[in-house]
Amino acid sequence: MTTPNELRLLPWLGSGDKPCYLSTDDPDGYMSRFADRVEAIQLGTASQLLEEASEVLDSQDTSPDEMRRLAKELTGALRDIFRVATSRGRLPATCDPGEAAY
Structure with a gap:
């Protein structure tokens, strides 16, 4: 067993x-x-979405619905990546994503 400060933040959410x-x-x-x-x-997934976002933003034919879908998927991917970075010790576990200073 590890001590509480050695707990690993898992890349998914619980109940x-x-x-x-x-x-x-x-x-x-x-x-x-x-x-x-x-x-x-x-x-x-985040890497693929980043590539897709570049293509969508370069296109003049992107509909508002496509942009909303992409923004929603990017938001989810960013949340996942933030959790991975926190888990790997890149960010403090107590850090709020909205308050992180980069």
């Missing part, structure tokens, strides 16, 4: 949209590897 944490002394355990795979998928 009530609350953060989920993993307490383990095995970084190669099943849940750790599963969380790594989920993070990799989230990063890949």
Whole structure:
């Protein structure tokens, strides 16, 4: 078991949209590897959305509905990436995404 300050923030939310944490002394355990795979998928999705966003923004034919859909997907991806960065120690776990200074 790890101490509370060594808990890993998992890349998904729990019930009530609350953060989920993993307490383990095995970084190669099943849940750790599963969380790594989920993070990799989230990063890949964000990369694809970024590419799509560039194309959509360059197009003169983009409808307002397409822009709203893209904005919603980008918002979700950004939330996921923020959680991954927090989990990997790039941002403090107590940091509010709206207050993060970059």
